[in-house]
Amino acid sequence: AQSVAQPEDQVNVAEGNPLTVKCTYSVSGNPYLFWYVQYPNRGLQFLLKYITGDNLVKGSYGFEAEFNKSQTSFHLKKPSALVSDSALYFCAVRPSTSGNTPLVFGKGTRLSVIA
Amino acid sequence: GAVVSQHPSRVICKSGTSVKIECRSLDFQATTMFWYRQFPKQSLMLMATSNEGSKATYEQGVEKDKFLINHASLTLSTLTVTSAHPEDSSFYICSAREGAGGRDTQYFGPGTRLTVL
Numbered sequence: 001a002q003s004v005a006q007p008e009d010q011v012n013v014a015e016g017n018p019l020t021v022k023c024t025y026s027v028s029g030n031p032y033l034f035w036y037v038q039y040p041n042r043g044l045q046f047l048l049k050y051i052t053g054d055n056l057v058k059g060s061y062g063f064e065a066e067f068n069k070s071q072t073s074f075h076l077k078k079p080s081a082l083v084s085d086s087a088l089y090f091c092a093v094r095p096s097t098s099g100n101t102p103l104v105f106g107k108g109t110r111l112s113v114i115a
Numbered sequence: 116g117a118v119v120s121q122h123p124s125r126v127i128c129k130s131g132t133s134v135k136i137e138c139r140s141l142d143f144q145a146t147t148m149f150w151y152r153q154f155p156k157q158s159l160m161l162m163a164t165s166n167e168g169s170k171a172t173y174e175q176g177v178e179k180d181k182f183l184i185n186h187a188s189l190t191l192s193t194l195t196v197t198s199a200h201p202e203d204s205s206f207y208i209c210s211a212r213e214g215a216g217g218r219d220t221q222y223f224g225p226g227t228r229l230t231v232l
Contacts, residue, residue, distance in 0.1 A: 032218060043121070043208050044159075044223040051218045090158065096218075102149045102210075103221055107158040 002027040004093050006106035013081045014114050021076040021109045023065075023091030030096040033074040034103060035065055038088040047089075050074060061085070081113045117143045119211045121224035128199055129232055136194045136227045138209030144189035145211035149221065150182070153206040165192045199231045 003026045013019045025031055032051055036044040048059025055067040065076045074091060088110050092103040118141040128134050138148060147166055151159040163184050165171040171184035181203075183195040192211075196203055208226045212219050 034220070036223070041206075041226070041228065043119075043225040044210075046220055046222060049220060102161055102164055105158050 002031075002093050002095055002104050004091050004104055004106035006089075006091055006109045008109050009107075010110045010112065012112045012114060015083055016080050019078050019081040019085070019111065019113070021089050021091075021111060023074045023076065023106060024072050025074060025091070025093045026072065027093050027095045031074075032094045032096055033065070033067060034092040034094075035059065035063070035074075035076050036090045036092065038090065038108075040087075044090060047076070081111075083113045083115050086111055086113045117141075117211070117213065117220075117222045119145075119209065119222045119224040121209055121227050123227060124225060125228045125230075127230045127232065130200055131198055134196045134199055134229060136196075136207055136209070136229075138192045138194070138211065138224050140190045140211040140213075140222070143211075143213045145192075145213060146189065147212045148186055148192040149210040149212075150184060150192075150194050151208045151210065153208060153226075159208060162194075196229065199229070201231045204229055204231045 005024045034049045035047040038044050047063050048057050050057045050067045058064045063078050088108045090108050091106040094103050120139045122137045150162045153159050162177045163171045163173045165184050165186040167186045167189050173179045186192040206226050209224045210221045212221045
């Protein structure tokens with residue numbers, strides 16, 4: 001069965017500094033990987049996904065993520081954090097062979113950007 | 116990206132009543148919709164997968180008679196919490212996927228906060 005691990009419950013970063021939110025996954029075969037962001041009392045907003053091709057994926061709001069197959073990781077990054085980036089971030093995975101199955105989510109990482 | 120709406124955004128009801136939550140895909144046809152439940156400071160828990168025109172597939176531990184799901188059209192799925200109790204209070208989020216392929220992105224609604232008194 002597939003699973004996602006987000007090892008950090010909370011990440012604190014100063015505004016203007018680079019940020020990284022970690023994600024590792026376990027899946028049979030090749031993965032499809034996704035990042036979502038959730039603001040308070042809101043649903044999830046799609047940020048980016050990795051399907052195939054270039055390991056570095058660029059997404060919304062200046063975020064990017066790098067797929068590393070050998071380390072089974074898909075860490076989310078941003079070169080310069082904004083206070084408005086403070087939110088809950090979820091990594092998710094689906095096996096490429098799965099067809100119609102839903103995403104499996106990590107437990108989420110709360111990002112706090114301090115001015 | 117694609118837009119998914121949910122209605123209502125917030126509902127407060129008395130114990131024993133039923134509550135219906137609507138999920139609509141506004142600018143695409145969703146062959147598959149998913150219903151999740153989220154407890155405070157926790158991840159999303161998948162409740163069921165809903166395919167248009169067929170019965171929903173429920174996850175283990177989710178009572179299908181309590182959480183009725185109807186996916187009557189390619190743009191609308193409803194979740195009805197029957198005979199709600201305080202322990203059903205939660206944040207319910209729907210998600211819709213345009214295609215049946217694994218590459219397709221799931222888009223999420225804004226969520227419905229249910230409070231059962």
